[in-house]
Amino acid sequence: MLEIQELSGGYGDENIVQNVSFRVNKGQMLGILGPNGSGKSTLMKLISGALPFRSGFVKIDGKPITEFGAKELAKEMAVLPQLHAHAFSHTVRETVALGRYPHQSGWFSAWSDEDEFAVTEAMRLMNISHYEKTQIDQMSGGEQQRVFVAQALAQDAPVLLLDEPTNHLDINHQKELLDTIRKQAIDKGLTVISIFHDINLASMYCDELLLLDKGTIVRMGEPHEVVREQDIEMVYKTRISNHPHPELPKPQITLLPGVKRKVPTMLVRPQNFIVTSEFVIYDSPVPLKTVSSAVVNAGAGWFRTFMNRRVDSNYECDDSIQEMKDFIERKGFKPTDTVGMMTAVKTEDVIIKEYTGDFSSLTVAVTAGVGNAVDVSKALDRKEKVGTINTWIMVNGCLSDEAFIQAMITATEAKTKALHQERVMDPLTDTIATGTSTDSCLVAATQQGEYLPYAGPVTELGRLIGIGVFECTVEAIGNYRMAKKA
Amino acid sequence: MSKNTVAYIVSLLILGAAVLLGVTVGTVSISPVVLWNPASDSTAANILWNIRMPRVVLAGLVGAALATAGAAFQGLLKNPLADPYTLGVSSGASVGAVMTLFFGISIPFLGLYTLPVISMLFAILTMFAVIGFAKLVDRSMKMETVILTGIIFSSFLGSVISLMIALTGEELRQIIGWLLGSVSMRGWPYVQMALPFVLIGSFVLWLCRRELNAMLFGEERAKHLGVDVKKWKFIILISGSILTGAAVAVSGTIGFVGLVVPHMTRLLWGADHRHVLPLSFINGAALLIVCDLVSRTIISPTELPVGVITAFIGAPVFAFIFFQQRKGVA
Numbered sequence: 001m002l003e004i005q006e007l008s009g010g011y012g013d014e015n016i017v018q019n020v021s022f023r024v025n026k027g028q029m030l031g032i033l034g035p036n037g038s039g040k041s042t043l044m045k046l047i048s049g050a051l052p053f054r055s056g057f058v059k060i061d062g063k064p065i066t067e068f069g070a071k072e073l074a075k076e077m078a079v080l081p082q083l084h085a086h087a088f089s090h091t092v093r094e095t096v097a098l099g100r101y102p103h104q105s106g107w108f109s110a111w112s113d114e115d116e117f118a119v120t121e122a123m124r125l126m127n128i129s130h131y132e133k134t135q136i137d138q139m140s141g142g143e144q145q146r147v148f149v150a151q152a153l154a155q156d157a158p159v160l161l162l163d164e165p166t167n168h169l170d171i172n173h174q175k176e177l178l179d180t181i182r183k184q185a186i187d188k189g190l191t192v193i194s195i196f197h198d199i200n201l202a203s204m205y206c207d208e209l210l211l212l213d214k215g216t217i218v219r220m221g222e223p224h225e226v227v228r229e230q231d232i233e234m235v236y237k238t239r240i241s242n243h244p245h246p247e248l249p250k251p252q253i254t255l256l257p258g259v260k261r262k263v264p265t266m267l268v269r270p271q272n273f274i275v276t277s278e279f280v281i282y283d284s285p286v287p288l289k290t291v292s293s294a295v296v297n298a299g300a301g302w303f304r305t306f307m308n309r310r311v312d313s314n315y316e317c318d319d320s321i322q323e324m325k326d327f328i329e330r331k332g333f334k335p336t337d338t339v340g341m342m343t344a345v346k347t348e349d350v351i352i353k354e355y356t357g358d359f360s361s362l363t364v365a366v367t368a369g370v371g372n373a374v375d376v377s378k379a380l381d382r383k384e385k386v387g388t389i390n391t392w393i394m395v396n397g398c399l400s401d402e403a404f405i406q407a408m409i410t411a412t413e414a415k416t417k418a419l420h421q422e423r424v425m426d427p428l429t430d431t432i433a434t435g436t437s438t439d440s441c442l443v444a445a446t447q448q449g450e451y452l453p454y455a456g457p458v459t460e461l462g463r464l465i466g467i468g469v470f471e472c473t474v475e476a477i478g479n480y481r482m483a484k485k486a
Numbered sequence: 487m488s489k490n491t492v493a494y495i496v497s498l499l500i501l502g503a504a505v506l507l508g509v510t511v512g513t514v515s516i517s518p519v520v521l522w523n524p525a526s527d528s529t530a531a532n533i534l535w536n537i538r539m540p541r542v543v544l545a546g547l548v549g550a551a552l553a554t555a556g557a558a559f560q561g562l563l564k565n566p567l568a569d570p571y572t573l574g575v576s577s578g579a580s581v582g583a584v585m586t587l588f589f590g591i592s593i594p595f596l597g598l599y600t601l602p603v604i605s606m607l608f609a610i611l612t613m614f615a616v617i618g619f620a621k622l623v624d625r626s627m628k629m630e631t632v633i634l635t636g637i638i639f640s641s642f643l644g645s646v647i648s649l650m651i652a653l654t655g656e657e658l659r660q661i662i663g664w665l666l667g668s669v670s671m672r673g674w675p676y677v678q679m680a681l682p683f684v685l686i687g688s689f690v691l692w693l694c695r696r697e698l699n700a701m702l703f704g705e706e707r708a709k710h711l712g713v714d715v716k717k718w719k720f721i722i723l724i725s726g727s728i729l730t731g732a733a734v735a736v737s738g739t740i741g742f743v744g745l746v747v748p749h750m751t752r753l754l755w756g757a758d759h760r761h762v763l764p765l766s767f768i769n770g771a772a773l774l775i776v777c778d779l780v781s782r783t784i785i786s787p788t789e790l791p792v793g794v795i796t797a798f799i800g801a802p803v804f805a806f807i808f809f810q811q812r813k814g815v816a
Contacts (some may be wrong), residue, residue, distance in 0.1 A: 069714070070714040070715075074710065074712025077710075089559070090756075090757055091758075094756075098696075098711055099711065107632075155711070
């Protein structure tokens with residue numbers, strides 16, 4: 001356990017670090033964040049004893065570090081500094097073996113089995129065993145970094161201080177190294193304090209973060225308490241956007257560039273949609289921000305091409321996503337830049353309409369097949385079949401994240417209302433259907449022009465979506481029924 | 487057989503050969519048989535044991551001392567160009583030695599050891615002055631800064647020596663011969679004078695081997711590894727200065743041995759001080775014995791000061807290391 005109380009100190013007369021207090025328990029990892037010159041490295045030097053502090057305490061398990069001798073302290077605390085060039089070269093093994101220095105005593109101090117084990121284990125953990133006899137000055141920066149981390153691990157100290165441990169490493173080795181340190185922290189109950197440049201890595205691996213600015217703590221706590229847009233933007237003086245990690249409950253940030261996106265102004269208009277017997281396609285000159293439940297590229301993203309492809313009603317494929325991607329490629333589009341949907345209805349029966357409001361306009365495109373109509377409220381077991389209502393809403397405007405979700409809800413409600421109006425029945429339950437088994441919805445926006453923060457039913461955007469989706473769906477169902485009769 | 491065992495065997499064989507050549511080759515050629523059978527040729531045995539052997543042993547001790555001190559200074563300062571000569575420590579020791587010799591100083595209890603002790607004191611003082619000044623100039627103690635400081639001190643101390651010599655008015659040739667470094671005509675008393683200090687100094691430095699290894703990564707890193715940097719730095723500087731002082735007291739200033747030997751040793755056997763120090767000791771001894779042999783045979787019957795030979799080899803090596811280091815940085 002490491003405890004820091006009201007620590008102040010720096011070079012010369014100036015206090016670079018002022019009144020910093022925190023504690024880190026065994027098995028915990030604390031990440032120190034802060035812009036260049038915020039005092040991160042100075043704080044680290046004060047903690048490690050490389051720089052004497054002016055006031056405060058640094059205690060390891062309750063004992064002030066000033067009461068430790070050099071070797072005693074090294075047994076308790078291992079430090080990984082930033083990499084420096086050196087005049088003479090050691091081999092990897094010699095370098096890692098130096099980590100055992102504090103454990104050796106006496107004039108002739110023999111190399112014990114314990115020393116040998118610690119060194120071999122540290123090299124194995126850092127994946128450098130095969131470099132054992134290589135001279136470190138012949139290695140790349142990333143490899144050297146791993147050698148020095150191994151040296152610190154060989155020291156076998158319960159407290160580990162790391163100054164940007166992922167410096168010079170590629171993403172694979174960044175992950176490997178932090179995984180290892182994280183695992184060591186848990187398995188051996190190490191107390192780890194590490195400086196990070198990369199806010200996302202720090203958020204992912206640390207239990208707690210400390211945001212430092214001008215030598216004082218701006219914020220400290222769990223990652224979600226520290227990685228907040230306001231604080232990070234204030235301290236780093238950089239615009240960022242905060243979003244969740246896809247797998248972990250840890251916030252991540254994305255930089256927002258100072259240079260604005262330069263694209264030609266454009267509008268999505270019905271006349272730019274191409275309808276063939278194979279598909280309905282809209283190919284935009286600039287990428288649109290999109291949220292969808294499509295087959296290919298579902299979820300959120302930026303895409304140029306939007307395809308609603310007709311497939312046979314008996315279409316079956318083990319890997320329909322790959323098949324669809326191949327199809328997109330065959331047609332001369334890029335699968336990475338295309339949102340792809342499937343429908344069993346005739347694509348010529350698509351309804352595409354434009355709705356104009358004060359802000360600008362939006363275009364709704366609907367294909368409807370109601371053969372598999374479902375009343376979702378009855379929740380019966382059924383087989384999934386093709387035959388679906390695909391709804392596209394393309395907005396000429398700049399939508400917030402909320403607006404995207406509200407647009408989806410509004411569109412779904414309008415679709416259900418259309419089914420109700422047309423008295424589309426669920427054949428299994430014999431009640432009015434709410435949709436089909438495989439409906440898809442897509443909301444795309446140019447992200448140009450007016451900023452539209454909301455798309456609920458009382459906003460202008462929401463009203464247009466509601467009426468638009470309702471009208472188009474009713475008409476599309478009409479087309480479908482006509483086609484069935486014929 | 488490990489690489490290190492090979493290193494020691496090869497080095498010891500070279501030293502043995504150097505000693506053998508050193509005692510047998512010369513204006514009078516002596517059969518090696520005399521070594522173990524002095525009765526076979528008593529004149530030769532006399533030359534061998536009273537003239538050649540002390541000379542060879544002294545050359546060996548001086549070479550070993552300078553090489554070991556050089557290896558330690560280089561490791562401590564992380565500076566491949568550091569050696570007793572380039573750091574100006576040899577000049578400091580010379581001032582002490584010249585003072586003792588030409589003012590006839592004798593400290594009561596020390597007797598014979600007055601000369602080396604005063605030499606060492608001056609070496610230590612110079613060492614701290616050079617390091618202190620270099621640190622004032624440039625806190626990071628860049629390679630060039632330290633060497634330049636060494637040269638400044640060398641020049642200054644050299645002029646002090648010249649002044650002392652001018653004032654004493656002694657015969658110049660002998661003094662200059664001494665200044666350029668020589669191990670000739672010294673005899674067993676000089677061996678006795680240098681031996682204890684060379685052994686103690688080298689042994690203490692060998693005890694610092696692991697600390698030196700750690701300090702190669704910088705003082706801060708060494709501290710984090712648990713090295714009491716202040717203490718060990720002091721011990722290393724004192725021991726290195728003791729070795730230098732002892733060597734200079736008996737042989738004058740012999741340059742570049744402490745530069746060439748550790749460099750070659752590292753190049754061949756690696757930078758680990760556990761081996762660099764003892765191997766430099768052995769190889770330094772061998773090198774100076776060979777250099778001394780060359781110096782007294784190359785333009786026989788005239789003798790060259792051995793310092794001329796070492797400078798002849800050492801200066802180009804210095805230039806080579808400097809070139810390599812600068813290229814490495816660029």
